Amino acid sequence: MKKKDHFIGQCIDYTHDGLGIVKYNSVTVFVKNMIAGETALIEIIKVLKNYCVGRVIEFKDQSLYRQIPICDYYKQCGGCSLMHLTQEGQQDFKTRRVRETLERIGHLDVKVNDCLMDSNPYYYRNKVQVPVDIKDNYIISGFYKAHTNDIIDNNYCFIQNKFSNDVTAYVKEIMNKYHIMPYDKKNHTGMIRHILTRYGVHTDEGMLALISYTKDIPYLNNLIDEVIKKFPNIRTVILNINKRHDNVILGDEVIVLYGDGVIHDKLLGNDYQISLKSFYQINPRQVEVLYSKAIELADFNKDDIVLDAYCGIGTIGITLASKVKKVYGVEAVEQAIIDAGDNARRNHIDNIEFKCDDAGHFMEGCINSHKNINVVIVDPPRKGCSEQFLDHLIQLSPDRVIYISCNVATQARDLYYLRDYYKPVVCQPVDMFPNTVHVETVTLLSKLDVDKHIDVEIKLDELDLTSAESKASYAQIKEYILEKFDLKVSTLYIAQIKKKCGIVLRENYNKSKKEKQVIPQCTPEKEEAIMDALRYFKMVE
Numbered sequence: 268m269k270k271k272d273h274f275i276g277q278c279i280d281y282t283h284d285g286l287g288i289v290k291y292n293s294v295t296v297f298v299k300n301m302i303a304g305e306t307a308l309i310e311i312i313k314v315l316k317n318y319c320v321g322r323v324i325e326f327k328d329q330s331l332y333r334q335i336p337i338c339d340y341y342k343q344c345g346g347c348s349l350m351h352l353t354q355e356g357q358q359d360f361k362t363r364r365v366r367e368t369l370e371r372i373g374h375l376d377v378k379v380n381d382c383l384m385d386s387n388p389y390y391y392r393n394k395v396q397v398p399v400d401i402k403d404n405y406i407i408s409g410f411y412k413a414h415t416n417d418i419i420d421n422n423y424c425f426i427q428n429k430f431s432n433d434v435t436a437y438v439k440e441i442m443n444k445y446h447i448m449p450y451d452k453k454n455h456t457g458m459i460r461h462i463l464t465r466y467g468v469h470t471d472e473g474m475l476a477l478i479s480y481t482k483d484i485p486y487l488n489n490l491i492d493e494v495i496k497k498f499p500n501i502r503t504v505i506l507n508i509n510k511r512h513d514n515v516i517l518g519d520e521v522i523v524l525y526g527d528g529v530i531h532d533k534l535l536g537n538d539y540q541i542s543l544k545s546f547y548q549i550n551p552r553q554v555e556v557l558y559s560k561a562i563e564l565a566d567f568n569k570d571d572i573v574l575d576a577y578c579g580i581g582t583i584g585i586t587l588a589s590k591v592k593k594v595y596g597v598e599a600v601e602q603a604i605i606d607a608g609d610n611a612r613r614n615h616i617d618n619i620e621f622k623c624d625d626a627g628h629f630m631e632g633c634i635n636s637h638k639n640i641n642v643v644i645v646d647p648p649r650k651g652c653s654e655q656f657l658d659h660l661i662q663l664s665p666d667r668v669i670y671i672s673c674n675v676a677t678q679a680r681d682l683y684y685l686r687d688y689y690k691p692v693v694c695q696p697v698d699m700f701p702n703t704v705h706v707e708t709v710t711l712l713s714k715l716d717v718d719k720h721i722d723v724e725i726k727l728d729e730l731d732l733t734s735a736e737s738k739a740s741y742a743q744i745k746e747y748i749l750e751k752f753d754l755k756v757s758t759l760y761i762a763q764i765k766k767k768c769g770i771v772l773r774e775n776y777n778k779s780k781k782e783k784q785v786i787p788q789c790t791p792e793k794e795e796a797i798m799d800a801l802r803y804f805k806m807v808e
């Protein structure tokens with residue numbers, strides 16, 4: 268195929284970023300703005316090694332899922348690439364995307380439910396940060412044009428809340444009035460880099476943060492006075508200094524100019540305090556759907572001891588605390604953990620403990636101190652969990668894992684890593700980001716019976732037992748330990764301790780045939796119990 272070729276083709280599927288996939292004589296062609304099922308006359312505009320890019324010249328047959336995008340900037344803006352799809356169309360796209368990613372990357376055959384959609388796909392974002400620039404002597408702000416650093420000057424974004432749209436437009440007006448200059452990336456001059464707003468939908472409290480290259484901003488007090496006068500629901504104004512020369516938005520230094528640096532909001536009946544740097548889910552309606560689903564899947568009871576890993580300001584743990592015996596929360600950002608502790612006190616929850624730590628490292632501590640955590644909720648950032656975290660999760664060995672993710676690709680990778688130990692039972696996609704290609708998922712994992720799995724291998728591998736080994740079967744050792752210590756030990760642990768004592772085992776006693784096998788290690792308490800049993804059965808001195 269070559270550039271300018273025309274053909275009539277049908278869209279059969281989507282790429283992860285929402286382009287239509289059309290096959291023509293075994294060549295794959297990606298076509299923007301095409302919906303699965305539609306037929307069109309297509310022109311090839313780019314030929315690459317493994318695929319082509321095409322554009323629609325004329326539709327021959329249009330989908331019932333097609334709608335006219337509500338936003339004038341839809342074509343230029345890189346944000347809402349699904350705005351040409353109805354809610355049913357977006358549901359189809361998001362459900363397919365999750366299902367296909369779990370199959371392709373995770374090699375998993377897991378039940379994927381239809382994506383739970385937002386009842387109103389507009390005005391949902393409770394946090395907005397827009398870059399600021401100057402064009403023809405006039406301050407502009409808005410999202411970037413797709414694949415560029417050019418700002419589209421837009422005062423009215425359909426997925427932001429009204430407070431953010433109005434406050435941002437007004438700050439821009441005042442910057443123009445007092446000639447407060449935006450930051451110039453090339454020459455490192457000027458001041459304001461981003462305008463950030465946060466809004467508590469349930470409390471009507473607003474936050475304004477100016478992210479600036481320098482502290483010296485002329486007429487800053489006038490700016491604050493005028494904004495607060497116009498928007499009395501602003502509870503706090505913050506100056507964040509960012510001297511970096513890269514794309515990271517927030518700098519380290521936080522100067523509170525008005526109020527006490529926080530706003531409040533409610534989520535599933537609890538009150539929360541939110542500071543500038545704390546993570547707080549951005550869709551207030553759908554976060555309630557997501558958490559409720561996670562709690563339903565976890566099927567908590569009063570004896571459960573739960574770890575809320577990557578807990579942010581503690582929202583998940585606090586929501587479920589009344590249903591279980593004890594909750595631990597771990598999070599890497601210190602301010603978020605301070606907020607989490609305040610949030611627990613604010614809501615009179617006393618069976619929850621928060622710790623600022625790396626989630627994997629914290630879990631290692633839980634294993635060593637024998638915290639009997641039997642349910643783990645995992646909600647990592649886009650990059651997913653580290654192997655260290657997953658290895659410790661396997662060792663901690665909770666009965667159920669609820670894995671929440673905003674990036675199904677890394678979730679699929681992690682579920683594959685856990686495959687010998689945890690089986691994904693069901694995955695529920697939730698539309699937290701209407702009109703964009705992003706989708707949140709919550710997946711229930713249940714523990715596989717690793718004992719059974721290993722028993723089979725051991726029976727096959729240990730047919731020629733040494734004399735010491737023949738003294739007691741694994742079942743007898745287990746029974747003895749359960750009776751004497753009220754402890755359950757796995758065949759794998761017994762085999763590990765036998766090996767430590769020099770009781771010869773066949774080499775393959777615990778090796779799975781799969782790559783990247785992670786082997787849980789016996790805890791000191793269980794090791795002692797196994798040693799007692801081995802002495803009892805006279806297998807060691």
Ligand code: SAH
Nearest residue numbers: 546577578579598599600625626646647648
């Ligand atoms: N569960 C929370 C936050 C989820 S976002 C909620 O629903 O609001 C992911 C969180 O993981 C962020 O707060 C981020 O700061 C935290 N995080 C990132 N890497 C981490 C790590 N290695 N250990 C612990 N927390 C981490």
